[in-house]
Amino acid sequence: MAVPLLDLSRQYAQLKPELDAAVINVLTHGKFILGPEVKKLEEEVATLCTVKHAIGVASGTDALLLALRAAGVGPGDEVITTDFSFFATAGVVHRLGAKPVFVDIEPDTYNIDPNLIAAAITAKTKVIMPVHLFGQVADMDSIMDIAKKHGLKVVEDAAQTIGSEYKGRKAGSIGDFGCFSFFPSKNLGAGGDGGMIVTNDDANHDLCRILRVHGSKPKYYHKIVGYNSRLATIQAAILLVKLPHLQKWSRKRIEHAIKYDSAFADLTNLKRPVVKDYTTFHIYNQYTIAIPDRDEVQVKLQEAGIGCVIYYPVPFHKQECFAYLGHKVDDFPVANQAGSQVLSLPIYPELTEREQEEVIEAIKKIVS
Ligand SMILES: Cc1ncc(COP(=O)(O)O)c(C=O)c1O
Numbered sequence: 001m002a003v004p005l006l007d008l009s010r011q012y013a014q015l016k017p018e019l020d021a022a023v024i025n026v027l028t029h030g031k032f033i034l035g036p037e038v039k040k041l042e043e044e045v046a047t048l049c050t051v052k053h054a055i056g057v058a059s060g061t062d063a064l065l066l067a068l069r070a071a072g073v074g075p076g077d078e079v080i081t082t083d084f085s086f087f088a089t090a091g092v093v094h095r096l097g098a099k100p101v102f103v104d105i106e107p108d109t110y111n112i113d114p115n116l117i118a119a120a121i122t123a124k125t126k127v128i129m130p131v132h133l134f135g136q137v138a139d140m141d142s143i144m145d146i147a148k149k150h151g152l153k154v155v156e157d158a159a160q161t162i163g164s165e166y167k168g169r170k171a172g173s174i175g176d177f178g179c180f181s182f183f184p185s186k187n188l189g190a191g192g193d194g195g196m197i198v199t200n201d202d203a204n205h206d207l208c209r210i211l212r213v214h215g216s217k218p219k220y221y222h223k224i225v226g227y228n229s230r231l232a233t234i235q236a237a238i239l240l241v242k243l244p245h246l247q248k249w250s251r252k253r254i255e256h257a258i259k260y261d262s263a264f265a266d267l268t269n270l271k272r273p274v275v276k277d278y279t280t281f282h283i284y285n286q287y288t289i290a291i292p293d294r295d296e297v298q299v300k301l302q303e304a305g306i307g308c309v310i311y312y313p314v315p316f317h318k319q320e321c322f323a324y325l326g327h328k329v330d331d332f333p334v335a336n337q338a339g340s341q342v343l344s345l346p347i348y349p350e351l352t353e354r355e356q357e358e359v360i361e362a363i364k365k366i367v368s
Helices: 009-029 036-048 060-070 088-095 140-150 202-211 233-264 294-303 320-325 333-341 353-367
Strands: 053-057 078-082 099-103 125-129 153-157 177-181 195-199 279-281 287-290 342-345
Touching: 009 036, 009 233, 036 053, 036 195, 036 233, 053 060, 053 202, 060 088, 060 125, 060 153, 060 177, 060 195, 060 202, 078 088, 088 099, 088 320, 099 320, 125 140, 140 153, 195 202, 233 287, 233 353, 294 342, 294 353, 333 342
Parallel strands: 078 099, 078 125, 125 153, 153 177
Antiparallel strands: 053 195, 177 195, 287 342
16 A cells, blocks of 8 residues: 555545635635735734744745844854755855854754854854754754853744744744744645744834835835735635644644654664653654665665655755855764655654554565
């Protein structure tokens, strides 16, 4: 039996009447740009994340771009971030004319290693931008301590981590800004692109709202040049239907993770995801294993019809577009090792017991 890495049609089947009605309602009222659903979703996400403000934007990438810009990042500045993430994390820093300064990761969580951050700080550093990879929040207390000591702002790339918790605190609520993605494969996914910035600071909030409408306030008066980056009303309407199910869906992912963990416990050459003591809620956007002969294992899994994917094969310092930064290939050894060993398996909530058994059997056969 083939097992897809992700099958979003099952989620639609579950919620079809509500989703159809929500979309038709937007088509009927016609307030496609910054309609009432956007405001309602902003309020609900702010409540979920226990923050004062939320600002809906066009994508997770734009959430990062606008948050960095609001944090004052511009040409000549440096932003410290992980070497191992989805491209958007580093891409937005470059797009603002700033320099992405990469730091190696922890071998167990694949998140930025806080012990290496201080050495990367220079007089030009403006922001530290940790990424909460695969659904687990980075070690935020350590990161916030360093930021405070050096007078730096913190932008949390929480694109993969909505609803997850660090020492009981919600992802995105700890730094100056938290940024979420509603890309369809996320735990809370829209029917297209979408994103959200959260913050507790009134001035940060005002600036992000202005930045998303070309920098205008009032309309047609521009003190600054901003972006066209609004969360589409139709996406907000879809997300409002899905949001009440997020916690239940994330718990289902945890159940799947626990099952994988126990099934793989005896496979000594397979590294399972590590959940830190400080992680009070891991939302498992991905269940990512590591294996030395990963490429071979991936081919065999694909031949067996098991969906699996490499998040991410190439750390930032090895990307051609960042060659100007002058890194050597073997800089950041932990990120390099992760890039050559990680493999993410199906973990979506609708994965059936039978399908998960199939994945487990295939892995056991191939890996042992
Ligand atoms: C870690 C990380 N940062 C940023 C993004 C960008 O989000 P989006 O695809 O919504 O622009 C993503 C998601 O794709 C992501 O996984």
